[in-house]
Amino acid sequence: MSETPAHTQGLGEQESIWFKLSALHKGGNHNAMSVLLQLSERYGGVIPVNMGNQRVVFLSEPEHFKRVLVTKVDDYIKYFDGLKPIFGKSMITHDGALWQKIRMPQQPAFHPDMFAEYVPYFLTAIRAKMDAWGQLAKSGQTVEMVEQTWTLAADMICKALFDRDMPFNPHVVFNCVKTYTDVANHRSVRLKMVAGEEFELTEESTAKAMEVWAGVPPDVMAADPVEARERTLLKMIEAAVADPSIPEFDQQQAIDEIKQYLWAGTETTALTLAWALYETSRNPAVAERIRQEGDSVYGNQSREPAASDYSGLAYTRAVIQETMRLYPPIWGLMRVAAKADVIDGKDIKAGDRIVLFAYGTHHSAKYWEDPEEFRPERFMGEAAKKRKPYTYIPFGGGKRSCIGGAMSQVENTLALSMLLRRFRPEYVGDIPAGINATVTLTPKGGLPFKIRELS
Numbered sequence: 132m133s134e135t136p137a138h139t140q141g142l143g144e145q146e147s148i149w150f151k152l153s154a155l156h157k158g159g160n161h162n163a164m165s166v167l168l169q170l171s172e173r174y175g176g177v178i179p180v181n182m183g184n185q186r187v188v189f190l191s192e193p194e195h196f197k198r199v200l201v202t203k204v205d206d207y208i209k210y211f212d213g214l215k216p217i218f219g220k221s222m223i224t225h226d227g228a229l230w231q232k233i234r235m236p237q238q239p240a241f242h243p244d245m246f247a248e249y250v251p252y253f254l255t256a257i258r259a260k261m262d263a264w265g266q267l268a269k270s271g272q273t274v275e276m277v278e279q280t281w282t283l284a285a286d287m288i289c290k291a292l293f294d295r296d297m298p299f300n301p302h303v304v305f306n307c308v309k310t311y312t313d314v315a316n317h318r319s320v321r322l323k324m325v326a327g328e329e330f331e332l333t334e335e336s337t338a339k340a341m342e343v344w345a346g347v348p349p350d351v352m353a354a355d356p357v358e359a360r361e362r363t364l365l366k367m368i369e370a371a372v373a374d375p376s377i378p379e380f381d382q383q384q385a386i387d388e389i390k391q392y393l394w395a396g397t398e399t400t401a402l403t404l405a406w407a408l409y410e411t412s413r414n415p416a417v418a419e420r421i422r423q424e425g426d427s428v429y430g431n432q433s434r435e436p437a438a439s440d441y442s443g444l445a446y447t448r449a450v451i452q453e454t455m456r457l458y459p460p461i462w463g464l465m466r467v468a469a470k471a472d473v474i475d476g477k478d479i480k481a482g483d484r485i486v487l488f489a490y491g492t493h494h495s496a497k498y499w500e501d502p503e504e505f506r507p508e509r510f511m512g513e514a515a516k517k518r519k520p521y522t523y524i525p526f527g528g529g530k531r532s533c534i535g536g537a538m539s540q541v542e543n544t545l546a547l548s549m550l551l552r553r554f555r556p557e558y559v560g561d562i563p564a565g566i567n568a569t570v571t572l573t574p575k576g577g578l579p580f581k582i583r584e585l586s
């Protein structure tokens with residue numbers, strides 16, 4: 132077999148957690164999440180599983196999440212094997228002082244005071260998507276919703292955070308990134324490696340995918356600014372590169388940070404909106420209430436929502452939050468134990484891979500009444516206040532929680548409200564949609580939709 136080229140490193144490596152977790156899909160298993168859920172219901176919140184030569188420990192109780200993410204955060208460190216080509220050396224992959232040095236100069240871009248500045252750019256991107264949907268409604272063709280929302284989310288990030296019109300074809304990039312994040316690819320490459328077979332096809336497509344992906348950040352940086360705004364995330368990244376007090380923040384760091392945002396900020400936001408459209412298609416009364424809320428908060432069709440309208444869209448926001456409960460895009464947070472520990476009387480050894488099983492807690496009858504029911508009201512009023520801490524962690528927790536979580540809720544609330552006021556997107560796939568536990572929680576085979584204009 133020829134030597135493994137650098138771009139396929141990580142794909143199919145035996146040590147990769149993603150390769151090991153792909154065992155959950157063995158035998159065409161319909162939903163790996165339900166298997167893990169049943170295990171945690173039967174055997175408790177700490178489940179050590181031997182996967183090959185590696186112990187993987189699944190944790191699914193809120194107090195375990197708090198221990199790993201907050202109380203003993205420095206003993207449970209980030210773990211990104213198999214995904215370096217997606218993230219490079221961006222801050223999401225680091226720990227300790229270096230992580231802090233890289234995050235600090237970028238943090239101001241995500242302060243809630245900035246959201247009002249971003250809203251007009253989110254709206255421009257949503258309007259462009261609505262124009263495209265107008266055409267799709269006329270043609271009557273079937274579209275894959277995650278691809279639709281991925282392209283919208285990427286456009287929102289480029290416009291609001293980078294002051295750029297997307298200088299790449301988001302449909303092509305979407306498919307390239309999936310080469311790495313779909314763990315089934317890791318498994319098939321590994322099986323071929325073990326059998327001593329060539330894996331030209333996968334190797335070629337991987338090489339191509341990574342070439343395209345690597346080219347995206349330089350294209351973003353080189354593209355003309357749309358408005359030459361001074362306060363953007365991209366400007367903060369450029370300033371960090373020029374700052375001699377942070378020599379670690381070099382040009383490659385800048386490229387990798389952009390990569391990270393285009394993945395972490397796009398994939399997750401897009402999945403949430405796509406699953407929200409799936410649920411609202413299945414629950415027309417929910418869709419209708421979203422439309423009525425839009426009517427009462429920002430008036431008739433001729434006006435668009437402003438930043439100040441966001442707080443009034445409480446029900447639409449709750450739909451987004453309930454969607455992230457049922458379909459947490461990051462279904463499991465990965466860490467490696469740096470030291471021995473004892474959790475619930477069970478030994479954790481240094482080197483154990485830890486999976487914080489967010490999906491399990493989000494679906495646990497211990498913490499949610501009728502957990503499989505889609506009920507946005509859980510996130511409104513008194514019900515929301517009564518929630519036990521760490522039972523809902525779509526954005527993680529503690530100092531490593533998502534930098535863009537609050538912003539993504541603004542993006543998705545506005546997008547859902549505006550899209551549903553003009554359209555009735557109709558889900559035309561299997562019910563229920565299958566779930567694939569890739570790096571993110573993705574719909575198996577996608578979410579096919581037909582777009583209809585409301586009359």
Ligand code: HEM
Nearest residue numbers: 223395396399400403460461464525526527533534535539
């Ligand atoms: C629905 C939308 C989103 C979800 C569900 C989500 C989820 C998460 C989660 C769970 C983490 C923590 C992972 C861990 O601790 O292992 C995280 C981290 C991160 N997210 Fe998000 N995210 C979303 C949107 C965004 C957006 C819009 C951006 C930026 C544009 C973003 C950028 C990041 C970054 C940079 C980190 C790493 C932070 C650090 O390590 O300091 N995310 N996200």
